[in-house]
Amino acid sequence: MELRIDAASAVPIYVQVMEQIRALVASRALRAGDRLPSVRELASSLRVNRNTAAKAYQMLESDGVIETRQGSGCFIASGVSRWSKEERYRRLGAALDRLLVEASSLEIPFDEIPGLMKRRARRFPAQGGVAGRKGS
Amino acid sequence: MELRIDAASAVPIYVQVMEQIRALVASRALRAGDRLPSVRELASSLRVNRNTAAKAYQMLESDGVIETRQGSGCFIASGVSRWSKEERYRRLGAALDRLLVEASSLEIPFDEIPGLMKRRARRFPAQGGVAGRKGS
Amino acid sequence: MELRIDAASAVPIYVQVMEQIRALVASRALRAGDRLPSVRELASSLRVNRNTAAKAYQMLESDGVIETRQGSGCFIASGVSRWSKEERYRRLGAALDRLLVEASSLEIPFDEIPGLMKRRARRFPAQGGVAGRKGS
Amino acid sequence: MELRIDAASAVPIYVQVMEQIRALVASRALRAGDRLPSVRELASSLRVNRNTAAKAYQMLESDGVIETRQGSGCFIASGVSRWSKEERYRRLGAALDRLLVEASSLEIPFDEIPGLMKRRARRFPAQGGVAGRKGS
DNA sequence: GTGGTCTAGACCACG
DNA sequence: GTGGTCTAGACCACG
Numbered sequence: 415m416e417l418r419i420d421a422a423s424a425v426p427i428y429v430q431v432m433e434q435i436r437a438l439v440a441s442r443a444l445r446a447g448d449r450l451p452s453v454r455e456l457a458s459s460l461r462v463n464r465n466t467a468a469k470a471y472q473m474l475e476s477d478g479v480i481e482t483r484q485g486s487g488c489f490i491a492s493g494v495s496r497w498s499k500e501e502r503y504r505r506l507g508a509a510l511d512r513l514l515v516e517a518s519s520l521e522i523p524f525d526e527i528p529g530l531m532k533r534r535a536r537r538f539p540a541q542g543g544v545a546g547r548k549g550s
Numbered sequence: 551m552e553l554r555i556d557a558a559s560a561v562p563i564y565v566q567v568m569e570q571i572r573a574l575v576a577s578r579a580l581r582a583g584d585r586l587p588s589v590r591e592l593a594s595s596l597r598v599n600r601n602t603a604a605k606a607y608q609m610l611e612s613d614g615v616i617e618t619r620q621g622s623g624c625f626i627a628s629g630v631s632r633w634s635k636e637e638r639y640r641r642l643g644a645a646l647d648r649l650l651v652e653a654s655s656l657e658i659p660f661d662e663i664p665g666l667m668k669r670r671a672r673r674f675p676a677q678g679g680v681a682g683r684k685g686s
Numbered sequence: 687m688e689l690r691i692d693a694a695s696a697v698p699i700y701v702q703v704m705e706q707i708r709a710l711v712a713s714r715a716l717r718a719g720d721r722l723p724s725v726r727e728l729a730s731s732l733r734v735n736r737n738t739a740a741k742a743y744q745m746l747e748s749d750g751v752i753e754t755r756q757g758s759g760c761f762i763a764s765g766v767s768r769w770s771k772e773e774r775y776r777r778l779g780a781a782l783d784r785l786l787v788e789a790s791s792l793e794i795p796f797d798e799i800p801g802l803m804k805r806r807a808r809r810f811p812a813q814g815g816v817a818g819r820k821g822s
Numbered sequence: 823m824e825l826r827i828d829a830a831s832a833v834p835i836y837v838q839v840m841e842q843i844r845a846l847v848a849s850r851a852l853r854a855g856d857r858l859p860s861v862r863e864l865a866s867s868l869r870v871n872r873n874t875a876a877k878a879y880q881m882l883e884s885d886g887v888i889e890t891r892q893g894s895g896c897f898i899a900s901g902v903s904r905w906s907k908e909e910r911y912r913r914l915g916a917a918l919d920r921l922l923v924e925a926s927s928l929e930i931p932f933d934e935i936p937g938l939m940k941r942r943a944r945r946f947p948a949q950g951g952v953a954g955r956k957g958s
Numbered sequence: 959g960t961g962g963t964c965t966a967g968a969c970c971a972c973g
Numbered sequence: 974g975t976g977g978t979c980t981a982g983a984c985c986a987c988g
Binding site: 562563564598599600601602605620621622 | 977978979980981982986987988
């Protein structure tokens with residue numbers, strides 16, 4: 415499991431981690447029983463503080479998304495809510511709206527966006543699972 | 551002007567206000583010269599502190615989205631970004647990264663994005679938003 | 687870093703702080719990467735509220751003068767203005783107007799100004815300040 | 823007597839008025855017994871609120887710079903402190919430093935400044951007394 | 959009425 | 974330890 419963190423975002427890092435893990439579960443990229451990296455592994459791969467990674471896991475556990483089994487790690491809990499195809503596209507639509515507002519505000523014509531996106535996407539690893547830390 | 555604030559969100563209230571006003575400008579629901587509610591009105595309608603409402607307006611002003619006129623209130627500015635070309639593309643790049651992260655998490659292939667975007671873009675008036683009014 | 691605040695001045699405290707830090711950057715007493723005192727240190731040394739010190743830093747950050755790194759403090763940014771050329775000359779024009787008002791009030795003929803400026807400019811390191819470090 | 827007000831400045835308008843009148847007195851452009859425009863005249867020529875103009879006069883009167891004679895108007899008081907030539911040039915020097923800091927911060931080379939200033943100065947009326955309201 | 963500044967103090971995120 | 978957000982409330986400048 416690889417996540418992408420934007421340290422410059424106003425959204426706290428632990429929330430970014432939570433949201434992305436939730437989204438991976440919801441989109442079925444992660445399934446019940448799948449093992450998650452340890453807090454230390456996650457913290458070092460994302461280059462964030464261990465407390466931050468631990469907090470994300472704690473919150474996910476208290477939300478019932480993951481389960482901690484003493485001595486063997488963290489796992490995706492069973493019975494987590496799934497998102498329908500419609501729900502996933504609805505969410506991407508909202509993200510697209512945010513992008514278009516930004517482009518509009520920056521006075522960048524919409525028809526330039528696909529080209530810019532293509533270049534940007536090259537920095538991403540194999541699609542469907544994104545790795546590392548935002549480079550900008 | 552109707553805004554919706556989620557006090558429980560990790561996104562700061564003043565940022566939520568900024569984003570929604572930017573969206574209203576992009577969709578031309580708000581246009582250059584339009585008057586915004588006063589800081590006090592906004593604060594009371596959103597049930598937030600006056601300072602929080604004022605901060606949203608001040609940040610929008612420093613971004614060139616709105617203008618403050620002494621004693622008479624805040625108005626939508628006449629546009630034309632004050633950022634350098636480099637800065638504008640840097641910012642759009644960051645927004646594109648956020649979009650790609652979302653698409654990855656939702657397991658939606660990148661090559662579907664341009665098509666989805668095109669449909670979404672129809673909701674926005676002129677392409678690039680402000681472009682059509684550049685001279686005004 | 688030693689700053690002097692005039693609490694009785696009509697110029698807001700946070701603006702006084704901003705101006706003095708800008709001056710230290712222009713004179714190269716502060717350089718890209720230098721760490722600034724923490725918000726709490728600055729506030730206590732100037733005997734102002736923490737929020738006031740924080741506001742000065744936040745405004746300098748939004749102007750691109752300093753950078754904030756999560757949990758580790760504020761640092762002088764590596765320069766290179768993010769404003770468009772138009773915006774930069776518009777701002778200098780406003781500063782020139784202020785100078786001309788001052789010269790008029792002091793009854794100093796405008797044609798003496800370039801000579802006086804030349805002498806003053808010797809105190810500043812590279813001409814244009816950051817120009818010499820543009821590549822760094 | 824004509825003054826130049828910058829409505830966008832962080833310095834309150836009534837303080838700008840006070841400072842410029844003080845400077846005109848100090849530089850001997852105004853002398854003891856000279857009549858000042860009425861509050862109404864001043865307010866309308868500067869296009870500021872009457873309260874603002876009145877406040878400037880009140881403050882100057884309480885500082886002993888001007889005297890109000892009932893029914894005949896405001897006059898420069900006798901015995902107001904004067905600035906020496908050295909003091910006037912010292913003050914202009916400080917203003918020049920502020921300009922150079924701004925230019926440095928905007929990455930505008932110092933050698934462009936005299937040319938820009940010349941163009942800017944054309945907008946000013948006869949030198950030594952400046953009129954109207956800043957146009958930018 | 960309009961917006962801006964500042965304080966004191968609480969609480970949060972991150973290292 | 975670092976910076977950021979928010980509130981409640983005072984006070985100021987300007988119309």
